Amino acid sequence: MGYVTGEPDSSKTEVITSEPFAVGEYVIVDHSGSRVLGMVEKSTIRSATLSDVPNFEHANELVGIVRGNTRDKRHTASVSLVGSLEAIRRGRPEMPAVPPLPGSEVRVAGAGDLRPVFAPDGAGWARVGTLLRARDVDVRVNLDKAVSRHVAILAMTGMGKSNTVSLLTREMASRGGTVIIFDYHGEYSSLRIPGINMLDAKINPRRLGSEELAEMLDFRANADKQRAVLSRALTNDVRKAKDFWKALIDSIRVSGDDAKKSPVISRVVEKVEYAIKRMGDMLDPEIDDPMALIKPGRANVLGTSEFGEKQANAAIAFYMRNVLEDRKEATIAARRGRHVDVRFEAPVFMVIEEAHVFIPKDRDTGAKDMAAKIAREGRKFGVGMCIVSQRPRALDLAVLSQMSSFAVMRMIQQDDQRQVEAASESAGKALIMQLASLNVGEAILTGQWVPLNAMVSIDEVLEKESGADQSATADWKYVQKSKSVGVEKTGEMIQNDSLVAKEPKHGEVKK
Secondary structure (H helix, E strand, O other): OEEEEOOOOOOEEEEEEOOOOOOOOEEEEEEOOEEEEEEEEEEEEEEOOOOOOOOHHHHHHHHHHHHOOHHHEEEEEEEEEEEEHHHHHOOOOOOOOOOOOOOOEEEEOOHHHHHHHHOOOOOOEEEEEEEOOEEEEEEEEEHHHHHHHOEEEEOOOOOOHHHHHHHHHHHHHOOOOEEEEEEOOOOOOOOOOOOOEEEEOOEOHHHOOHHHHHHHOOOOOOOHHHHHHHHHHOOHHHHHOOOHHHHHHHHHHOOOOOHHHOHHHHHHHHHHHHHHHHHOOOEOOOOOOHHHHOOOOOEEEEEOOOOOHHHHHHHHHHHHHHHHHHHHHHHHHHHOOOOOOOOOOOOEEEEEOOHHHHOEOOOOOHHHHHHHHHHHHHHHHOEEEEEEEOOHHHEOHHHHOOOOEEEEOOOOOHHHHHHHHHHOOOOOHHHHOOHHHOOOOEEEEEEOOOOOOEEEEEOOOOOOOOOOOOOHHHHHHHHHHHHHHHHHHHHHHHHHHHHHHHOOOOOOOOO
């Protein structure tokens, strides 16, 4: 236990304690007969004897005395006050109007105090782990807030981002939710949750605008002449042609004077022919509706690893736009009491992996435009978004700032920490400073999807196998052993063939 000291205010207080409090631990402050919940942001231990020791020799002489002297230690903690415990339990946190009095008693919050706060009942709440400093207290997040107000999952590589995504996906899909993960690096190829739908992204080029098709064909941003040629050639007749690619190439070749001799025309034709060769399976003019591959009410892992960065960008933008348009139509029809045939009758949650690639701060992309639009409009039409990145400093701040909920894991780069602090309204500097001390699988949850900021040990998703680093030495050993076995078998075969060759044929006399 401890006591309030110094000059507390209504949001923060200093506490002197009998034993050190742990950072991230919750405490109860006795405040005029009511209980105020607080979170430990800083914890210090001071020895009066060893405070001004001039050198090591002097310290060495004093250590024995200090170890046995309990009065020598001074344990202090900085506590952020988060509100009345009773009000928090009702879902309406209220900050105290006046500071707690110096001398007010402070104690560590028990599991009975914390469970009603961090593990509310209700179908919209899903367990994601336990409190880091109170492992007997479950932590649940509000899935409705996650979908309607968007989520950011941010951390260094290998700290547990994909595990957290898998956990949310499993919980949403188990409730009949539609989840679409844009999987750029095959992180989720081995995710095994019930009803999961694994598919590769496919695009019907007939459905693309000329600028989107130019991105798919890998035109440079400043290739204005080539883009103009493609725009003129991509007519309605070409879109409806039985053989789309042939019709497009023919249209390109006749789209200008002396077209066949034009180097610009030739270059555009080369781009189209190369794309057919390299991405013929993914750019499929015969597929009726690429959106039909996505299964409503299930988890969908949409692989984009076969695409280059530009093509993946265009593909992600295509799917995001179609999801938003479908949900707009469904929502508006429902409000007007009309029935329409739509693909997604209920809200959809989309996950953008490697978000710093597709939603960068320093350039415009199709996916970035759609992400910004969904961040602004998605809640009106039941389209949620989760952006996942190991480089928050490279993310567009305007989009990141519209994520109302965050799961932030270990992060040591100060530029990344500053970006998170700038984007999140509820993650203060003291909390951000703890990011560098987190271990794998530990996260700070903040924002609208949790009742209060919390340091959490995230549950491990056993249904997900990939995501860990490859073991180079194990792979080398396996390949070396395989080659060794192959050499031995080849040697045996040669030896057997030699013995067979030496055996006398029927009717011959063995010499």
